[in-house]
Amino acid sequence: MPNPSLENPLRTIWANNGVVINGWLHLPSSFASEIMAHQGWDSLTLDTQHGPYDFSSAVGMIQAIQTSPTAVVARVAWNDPGTIMKYLDAGVHAIICPMVNTRAECEAFIGACRYPPRGYRSYGPTRAALHFGPEYATGANDFVVTMPMIETAQALENLEQILDVPGVDAIFVGPGDLGQALYGQAQIDRETPGFLLTLERIARTARVKNIGAGIFTNSSAYAKKMIEIGYNFVTISSDARLLASAAKQVLNEIKNDAGQAKSGY
Amino acid sequence: MPNPSLENPLRTIWANNGVVINGWLHLPSSFASEIMAHQGWDSLTLDTQHGPYDFSSAVGMIQAIQTSPTAVVARVAWNDPGTIMKYLDAGVHAIICPMVNTRAECEAFIGACRYPPRGYRSYGPTRAALHFGPEYATGANDFVVTMPMIETAQALENLEQILDVPGVDAIFVGPGDLGQALYGQAQIDRETPGFLLTLERIARTARVKNIGAGIFTNSSAYAKKMIEIGYNFVTISSDARLLASAAKQVLNEIKNDAGQAKSGY
Amino acid sequence: MPNPSLENPLRTIWANNGVVINGWLHLPSSFASEIMAHQGWDSLTLDTQHGPYDFSSAVGMIQAIQTSPTAVVARVAWNDPGTIMKYLDAGVHAIICPMVNTRAECEAFIGACRYPPRGYRSYGPTRAALHFGPEYATGANDFVVTMPMIETAQALENLEQILDVPGVDAIFVGPGDLGQALYGQAQIDRETPGFLLTLERIARTARVKNIGAGIFTNSSAYAKKMIEIGYNFVTISSDARLLASAAKQVLNEIKNDAGQAKSGY
């Protein structure tokens, strides 16, 4: 059953020292999102940066997820206040913002998520107030979770300053981009020891400041490793990859094992 | 690479005594369909009967699949000539028609798939001729594969008459409905011995008349069993179920094994 | 909070001798539907007969409504089994079927809503089973509410036979069409005494057989009158009309009272 109150499940899980298990949505289909919402994810993230869709698909996806108690996160395509505010007004619980590399960029992002005087979010929570109730207007500043991404060499250098911007709730590591920046090649679930140390340092730096640490992974095994080194918001794969790999597995079973699927008749 | 010729992959595979491994589409998303199209299915069926979408989503899904060489099948929602013809004009390789229970119903279905004098399909292959080329107009009657469904007690009784309607290329068994009819409960991958015998009888009856035999299954294991008893068009699961089960599996791994996903920090 | 169980709110209200207050949806917008779902209607009916939309808009509207506990009804455009089954598979609580004029037509409609042996609904509750849970498959026959429409002279004549078809849960009177049939002109909320007597006779005939009685009205006043004469499912206006009349009222206030809205500056 949905829980359209202003208790943000992400904050609740973190308050209980838990880890948010987060699903990732690349399929622009409200029905696919609704299927994902029934599998047990704590939250689902609409990846509007690399997923082949934008805001026009998002409202239906959010509605579909909110037939369940699963929390909804939006990763925006860029640090753009107009777009960030649109997702907030549409009723998401959290925003992941890519490519936050400096304190100023982080301040711009956080400000877009908070009403004055804590920020410069424009007032008009059209769907959010419908779904979460009229108390949304006054509660939103404490409700919305902000997650700037750490995914460049510059962000790594500026990590402390970024984390010290008031209102940062969690950081989110983009391991593909970070690997591209550090090693010249994007790779998910990278096992390079130095990279793992960097990931651990990022998480530790955040957690000691009572800030959450999130990351994208491609497998439950790597996600567990991330939890062990301090991450408390782990994404595993995406609906698109899960679909592809499940189909591939079934096809391997039938094609290989059945002698190229020759009819036995 | 796509193969937009009038050589229907279903006919080619069958001519080589092969089995068509067919995927099933319940997600109304051209991107989900495109992902499925790249996994190795011989054909993909748009299930517009039980999938939560209709013709308005189908054209985009067909276009997406036809960026690959995968064949496209449409299961229509009912034995309705206007709708059947729309899917044909949109460029599908085959039609699966539900609830064909009598010779007359089968004739109505086959007629809707064939231009006169072999049927009463109306002329206007708007997208089909764009995709397959101008020769579609004269080649369509031999190109399009027809698959009436056998899924009721009445259809079982009338099996021979249905199969004897000229132009039937394959039958397609709906095991859910057939089980509901025979045992009062729908169940996929049913192992009841009598049911398996019935399935085998259907396949054998079709194949000896040089008619294909198709069926829906939920697993590669059951699909292999079906191939062994004579089916040469086997569907395994659906994109929706594959997505759900892959997500469920990942979540079980992370939630169970990681001690309820408590943060290690 | 939504209540995605197999307890159909319509049956519950009726079991408590209550009246279902039903809203009517002509706006093909999941957001408009969601707004309606938060106002307090017991159920909302997607009017796909006269509303300018079809199944392709319905799934999003159903999802949006099911973020709330409001029940969802679909009025189909015609007594067409393929379409009726699609709405059921999409997860509606009830079907209103127009133009049911004979016992045979009523049997065809009821049969489309029930799995064998009580009918001939095809198995595949794709979204319904996702939303209501796996028990939907076995519980659907008792869950789904059927409402054939009484709206022609012929239906009036055949009223008893129509009501005696097993599985009829309620009838729904179309007062526009019925008035057109009886008086040569469609009119909603008609006060003609003979018409009111006819409406009362229909309701009484249904209710003594323990069958519900539904009707469309344009005002709460007429709806109350209908409740008094035996109706226990009353529709009031539509989202489209409510929007138009609310806008018209505001415009009258500002345009008339403000001296044609001349600037006071």
Place this chain on the structure above:
Amino acid sequence: MPNPSLENPLRTIWANNGVVINGWLHLPSSFASEIMAHQGWDSLTLDTQHGPYDFSSAVGMIQAIQTSPTAVVARVAWNDPGTIMKYLDAGVHAIICPMVNTRAECEAFIGACRYPPRGYRSYGPTRAALHFGPEYATGANDFVVTMPMIETAQALENLEQILDVPGVDAIFVGPGDLGQALYGQAQIDRETPGFLLTLERIARTARVKNIGAGIFTNSSAYAKKMIEIGYNFVTISSDARLLASAAKQVLNEIKNDAGQAKSGY
């Protein structure tokens, strides 16, 4: 400027002994329809039979066309009353119905377009009454133009009986299907003398009964020929074909004449 009155431009042109020049829409795009609406066509027909779209695209196309005074016609995919009524409620001026082969089929079609007692159209002109005004309800029976198609050998035989059904405003010849029926091959703008005589006989038979005669052509030259032999509703090509041929022509000019488009630099 649009002309949202109940004066149907088709009836006006015919009353002045004029010919309706009709465009044909295969592109499911309200913007493409709006472009067509500004070029000077007397009417535009949404071909929902062979065009790759259905009702879900139609409302936007109708709205776009009705920013101009161009009349809107819908060709439905089949003689299906629920669908015919939906297009009428959406505000079209006329319906073309395919595959009308007998008097009974024609009566079913005409009845779906007329309110009782002249037919059995269901009352609820949601968008039509918004666009054309409240007088639509009483004026619709005289406003809506009905056009059954003559496109089979059977229809040719039954031509007189079809034309004698009260309420037939015009017939519409499908030359592709009619040629397929008579010569075993669909061909537009067929010059076979016997075919031309047949076309002339159809037009004459209709016109002497004061019934309009419409036809599909692929060129202005053939359309002029049709006007000469009695047709007063001529369709020329389609948006899809016009687009393709205009692109092809430009490409021929640049590719052939520019020496395979080698850079002169």
Place this chain on the structure above:
Amino acid sequence: MPNPSLENPLRTIWANNGVVINGWLHLPSSFASEIMAHQGWDSLTLDTQHGPYDFSSAVGMIQAIQTSPTAVVARVAWNDPGTIMKYLDAGVHAIICPMVNTRAECEAFIGACRYPPRGYRSYGPTRAALHFGPEYATGANDFVVTMPMIETAQALENLEQILDVPGVDAIFVGPGDLGQALYGQAQIDRETPGFLLTLERIARTARVKNIGAGIFTNSSAYAKKMIEIGYNFVTISSDARLLASAAKQVLNEIKNDAGQAKSGY
């Protein structure tokens, strides 16, 4: 009847010392917009900032409104030139731009609405020239109405400089954001005396410079008050709120007065 000329109704009303009564669109539905367009609003504003939709819904809404003579305004989500130009090319009469706080921001906004040398709008009025005619290209700079928003403390301070940017046609006050800025809480139709004085000062400052003054309100009563203090562009409520309140009112009538809607039978 639509009036697709280059006479902008906003300019005409203002030239006659009138007040533009403006409706507000939060429902992403071309049919809802068309209903609004027939109620008598002088203009309708697509609020793409707080409404749950974006450009992809806007074209259909604009087309629907332009079946009527109602003017169309777009409030963009942010002061972003690419987006502003897209709405202009789509054929709106005016742009409301949020969060214009400095002279430089205002210049950027105005420049995006004007072709060189008066600005830097890019040439390509694809739909605008279709709808308004070929003279749009040369007339657009005088046709398009620009409305920067005054809704922050900073904007209040910079009011004179903002108003002095050449090309500002009207300002538009966002009373929610302005109240949030000044009183720490957003509230529409605020009666705080100091706030009313501020609103009056803004209007007066604009009007003496022959610049229009617009504002958002939630009621005709407050709108009249705004007209009295100098506003000549008043928005009243939104389609979403009008729908909700009309439904709520009907439900109160039926639920309260009918004894909790118990069946009288």
Place this chain on the structure above:
Amino acid sequence: MPNPSLENPLRTIWANNGVVINGWLHLPSSFASEIMAHQGWDSLTLDTQHGPYDFSSAVGMIQAIQTSPTAVVARVAWNDPGTIMKYLDAGVHAIICPMVNTRAECEAFIGACRYPPRGYRSYGPTRAALHFGPEYATGANDFVVTMPMIETAQALENLEQILDVPGVDAIFVGPGDLGQALYGQAQIDRETPGFLLTLERIARTARVKNIGAGIFTNSSAYAKKMIEIGYNFVTISSDARLLASAAKQVLNEIKNDAGQAKSGY
């Protein structure tokens, strides 16, 4: 047949000293795009700047085109990195970026198209890697073609600096905006001698640096002239204009030549 390899047809044509003949898409319809893709264009450009659509329509259009071997280009609405990266992730071969006026703006544009260390494109080629294969990730930097637009007086001044930004593959001249800037009026296919000299100078400046030169034209005649003066990427007209002119021509033929289309009967 499609050619989903990492050999970019634009680079291949240019390597062979050929000219890319490019079509232009203003119709937001995947079917219209697919029709265009079959006519022989070397590439098709989605003009999301002036076309009445945005990213939400683009994926379907790209999929439709990629059922053919035609290359796909996106003109973005503005020099916005988040949007540019979305089109790249969706699988286009090239980006045309409007209003690039300085070296810094050009660097920002090029950087958005290249992964580090050559730029700052974020990693996540969701659909691109599906379509072009897993090697896309490492090959993308050499695959993607970048085309900044030269269309202002400022850009003309800064032409050399813009061209010298590493990674510029071709420039694209916007003759409408450039004419507006230089002559105060937008005009396509302008014959002013000074303008032609300017166009030639731009092309020559680019080509001597081994950079391509592209331009928009309205006719094959002007396109040939552009090829002669050094352009090797020529756009001719748009789908919208081709449709309009083809319709207009047919209507002129039938309306003028047929005596105002009076019925000959």
